[in-house]
Structures are given as structure tokens and as C-alpha cells.
Amino acid sequence: MKTKEKSTILDTRAMRLVIDRMAHEILERNKSAKNLVVVGMQTRGAIIAGRLAKKIEEMDGRAVPVGALDITLYRDDYRSAFKQPAVQATDIRFSIEGKDVILVDDVLYTGRTARAALDALTDFGRPKTIQFAVLIDRGLREFPIHADYIGKTVPTAKNEEVKVQVTEKDAHDGVWMVELKK
């Protein structure tokens, strides 16, 4: 399998602007940050969650709790996956009971990960709402899942891959589309 870099979806600057805009939208819809908590899905969703929370704090002046969620144990392919994904840390040090939870992921694709995340989150309590924020919505859904906040919608084919990179893990920010060739 060869990969071929196809095109840039978001460069560093565009990615920052998109995240800032999503923070504005979250605050606009929820009126204030008073009842908000942000939970990001490991690994890159958690990093984007941290940035969203920071931006919301800057605008609202209130601290917004941030947590990380690992959904490995809630996946639906445990019996069929060739390799088990590594269990990563779940770190939610606050109660989500009665809160408006902003669930954050980097890419929304089949919707299976989001389904697992909803199961995982509700094991932590009964939030008032769960709102779903994604940096990229690439379509091709297999489950009836939609996002409330979308950084950018990018129509894709199954043989394409969307690569999100963040400074904390990959040395720079940006989103690329990669074509997988057989």
C-alpha cells in the first residue's frame, strides 16, 4: 500500500481560525461557559479539546474543565479486529452529572467511535446534554450520528485518508488529505 499526499485541507493558520470559530459557536449556543465541560477523545481529539476550552475561557472568563476519554474498551470490533488497540488513559476528574458536555474528536467518519464515546460517557453520569464537536467531517457515515459543531466538511472517498496533525504530537499543526493506493 502506497500513500500519496493529495492536498492540504487546513494549514496551521486556518486550523487555528477554525478552532477559534468553533469555540465562538459553542459559547453562542450555550450562552455562557457556566455549565460547560469539554471531553476530548484520545489522542488528537483530547488535544483539540484543550485548545477549545482555552479559547472559551479567554472569551468567557470562566475556567472550563477538560477531560480525556479513551473509547478502546467500548469499541464494536473487539472480536474481529486483527490487533487490539492499546488502552489509553481516560482522565475525567470532574462530574459530568447535569453538565453540558462538549465531546470533541478530530475526524468524524463512520460514526462508530462516536457511538462508543456516547456509551463510555454515559457510564460517568447523566449529563444534561452532549454536544459533538469535530474538526473535520469527512462523510461516509455508517451510523446515524451527526456533529453539532464542524470545523470543516470535506467530502471523501473510502480510499482516502484524512490526517490531522497537532504540534503536541506531530511537531506541527495542519490537516491533509492522503490517497491510499493499492
Add this chain to the structure above:
Amino acid sequence: MSLTIKHLLGLRSVPKEDITLILDTAKGFQEVLSRDIKKVPTLRGQTVVNLFFENSTRTRISFELAEKRLSGDTVNFSSAGSSVKKGETLKDTIRNIEAMKIDMVVVRHQSAGVPKYLTECTNAVIINAGDGSNEHPTQALLDMLTMRDRWGALKGLKVAIVGDILHSRVARSNMWGLATMGADLWVCGPETLIPQYMQEFKGVTYTNNLDKALKNAKVVMALRIQLERQSTGLFPSINEYRARWGITAQRLEKSGCSDALIMHPGPINRGIEITTDVADGPNSAILTQVTNGVATRMAVLYLLGGGREHAAE
């Protein structure tokens, strides 16, 4: 990120990467166990049989909790009151159980080698929960997790295991596992209770001098002295054992290891292999070991239980 092993029979031939993956995965389960809802749906639809031919409280309950917290279905079998008493062979027992469509078997047996034998009779995943005086791998893994949590790394860590090494499957699994992980392992006890094949354990040092074994140790593990063995002649009097190999606060201080993590696989003979003040002291990890046992067994079940549909194709 998958294990190279298909069954957990012992730590003797388990590579370092597998041990590290199990310990890393167990960290994730420690977090699950700290939640209000201590249950995840991972093993939903899988059936695990706990096949116990020998008495056990701690290990059986620990495995059962681990299975239930992963949402697996569990069936408990104990040889008392079973067809084993009517003369059924081990092979027939396991094949009958397998015919009921099970996925994993956790087995404890008084004879060494039974888990290995079972892998030849069934397609289910076999996990050894103690076989004779051979191995008790999940106990050693939870011990290593407890040590790693306290001191950060196992490589170069000085660990002293004191007591009846010869009959202890816990000691044997720890000797294989800790040697693989590069720990500085010392074993100590009366010479009659030390295996003759010590040279097989690379990197493990034997001494009958407790002060040498304890010197600057970071972990001190006392093993249960089986009082019934006293009549076999392998063993001095209880008083002599206590005086020479009993773990006391004074002995620990004298050897410069007052901050050592104190461990014991249980059940404890208080006042013989270890004094009550040490066993219940601030550095005691004896109950932490029990808590870590559930997380470690969840990790083993998780890592061995998945991905077989694909593998069978």
C-alpha cells in the same frame, strides 16, 4: 499492539514486550476500577470458565471480578461436587465444557503442567491461575505492576524474595518475569527450601543471609511458610525460621531498606515470616497487590480475548 502469546501459561517464555504491554494495559484498568461504574462492555458475549481444582479465595474472586467488570459471562467450576469425583478425566472434563461454547478457561490445578496440557485438548484461550509449584503468572504480573507503580521502572530495581522458594509458584513466576525485565532479584531462605536448578534463573542471586538479601533493597517480598512442611524435615523450627528469615522493622532498618515496598502474596502467617507492624506498616503494599490483581487480570483477559474471529479466517 498485540501480545505474541496466545495463552498465559507462565512467565518463563514471555518476552519483555508482552510483559510491558500487559502492565501498561493494566494502568488503564486501574482507572476503570476507580470509577463509580466499574464496568466496561468489552467482553460482552464471551464466556469464561473458572476451572479450580484447588482451593483459592483471593485468586478466584479476583478473576471473577475481572471477568464481570469486563462484562464477560462467567461460570465457576470447582472439583468438589463435580464429575471429577466420579472419575472423569481432565481431558473429558475440558472437552465437555468446551462443547458448551466457551471462549476462555482460567485454570488452577495441583499438578504442574495442566494449563499447558489443556491447550492441547481445546481451542479456548487458557490462563494459568496457579499450577502445582510451577507458575502463577498473574500474581507475578500484579506484583510487577505494584513495584513499577512505586518505583517507576523494574530495570535495575533490587527486589528480595524471602521464604520457601522451592514450593512457591509465585516466586518462580516472579523470578522468570523480573529476570526478563532486568531487575536485580535476590532470593533468600533456608537452603533446603531453595530449588537446585537456581542457575537456570539468569540474573537471580541466592543467599541464605537475610541481611545481604535485604541490603538497600527497594522491594521486600515475604512468602508464606507452610507450617505443615515443618514435619518434612525441610524446615528448622518456627522459632529458628523467625530468628533467621523473619522480616521485622529492625532487620529492615539495619539493612538500609526502611523505605522498601513490603509485599506478600498472602495468606500471611503473622509473626512468623513477617511481623504485624511491618505487614500493616506505611510501606506495606499487601492490600494494593490485591487491588492491582483485578486490574492486571482484566488486562490479561482483554489482551488474550480479542481478535480471534479474524485470526481464525
